[in-house]
Amino acid sequence: MKFLIFLAFSICLVSAQQLIDLKTFRGENFKNFINAHAPYDVFVSATSDDAEILSQIHLITQDKQNQTFLQLKNRKPFLTTSQIQPFPVQTSAYVTTNLTDQQVENLTGMIFICTTNQHQINNFHVIDVDKPQTLYLPNENQTVLFLNSNMESTPVQYSTISSWNQSSNSSIYFYKGIPTDLPEKDRTFIFSNPVSPTRATDHTIEFFSNVQKFSLGLGAFYIKYYGGLSFNIAPEYYDVNGTSTNSTTTTGFYMKPKNQKDRNVTIQIAQNSKDVAGVTGSNVNFYPIFFLQY
Structure with a gap:
């Protein structure tokens, strides 16, 4: 689609x-x-x-x-x-x-x-996550709100994002809830690409051409993006535990279901060679997980 x-x-x-x-x-x-x-x-x-x-x-x-x-x-x-x-x-x-x-x-x-204010314009759209669909976002600056009222999935109101395709000169930020008139506070996004590590002191950002399949357990969330990209979204839950990354340089996101008991979540990281050293890292507390392999 x-x-x-x-x-x-x-x-x-x-x-x-x-x-x-x-x-x-x-x-x-x-x-x-x-x-x-x-x-x-x-x-x-x-x-x-x-x-x-x-x-x-x-x-x-x-x-x-x-x-x-x-x-x-x-x-x-x-x-x-x-x-x-x-x-x-x-x-x-x-x-x-x-x-x-x-x-x-x-x-x-x-x-x-x-x-609505008829004298000012903001590119704004609302998507109902009621079925699997593919979104092709044009090379513009836009805000898209996603509403998920699906109570049939387990857990309920989960949206799974996959088949990510993003150009290196674009950026995207995911936020919980609905957009407001006020600018978003610094580092309140729950996922972004490029990624800015939380402890980076030199304002380093890293763009990832590959993004792992991930799920969001939110009834409402929105994105702000600059530049063109595309992805699939479906009203379902995807469990990352026991999965493997599909690229040696990649990023992803994990949100623990609200009523799920604490557990260990294991993700196998792809490697070019067992002889090559690599690095992995994570931004914790509503920040993205990212994986690097050199």
């Missing part, structure tokens, strides 16, 4: 972003007003919620637009990928449903609010 993200369906500067779990809304026809300044865009990810249930939840705007959450979930104009087309809200809006409070509490999806 191929996809080139160049259609700026969501060209917006986010100034008051919100990520709301659907289970936090009230049912029984209560009006759950969205606390955001219009105009704003709405995105819904609800992979594991029943279609009949979602069809009974409504987003109603002051100018009388009515969208069910099933309609919002399915605003995906591309066949091979799940880029979500935003639903624009020009006035105030609220969420309401005739479902019981208990039925609403069992929902697992989420709604993302992106406030």
Whole structure:
């Protein structure tokens, strides 16, 4: 599946972003007003919620637009990928449903609010990690938010990234959660390429042409990238324990599942020759693992 993200369906500067779990809304026809300044865009990810249930939840705007959450979930104009087309809200809006409070509490999806400023432009896109897909990111500066509401995988809400292809003059940073107006704080990314070792005192960075297959256990994460690259992403878990690196110079990432007991994780590192010395290292606490072999 191929996809080139160049259609700026969501060209917006986010100034008051919100990520709301659907289970936090009230049912029984209560009006759950969205606390955001219009105009704003709405995105819904609800992979594991029943279609009949979602069809009974409504987003109603002051100018009388009515969208069910099933309609919002399915605003995906591309066949091979799940880029979500935003639903624009020009006035105030609220969420309401005739479902019981208990039925609403069992929902697992989420709604993302992106406030739009028409006078400024930021290349911004939202991808629903609801199926395997290949993303071809153009040679631009962009921000892409990934939403994963898949509760069928074990562990739940895991995204696996593989088949990485990146040019040496590009860079990419992964961050937990959703983007905000403020610049990211220094070294808050959870993975990057090029890699900057945490203890480097000379601001050394190392670009890796090879990136190992890895998983992220996050319901929401985003990337900021500069330059073109591509990778596959799928709503599944990949266990790196017992695997081998597929290149002698490579980098990767490991995130321990939340409810998994502590254990030893072993990765066999590829070597050019048993007679050649090499070096391995890791950045710990939400920093990438990297492997080098000389």
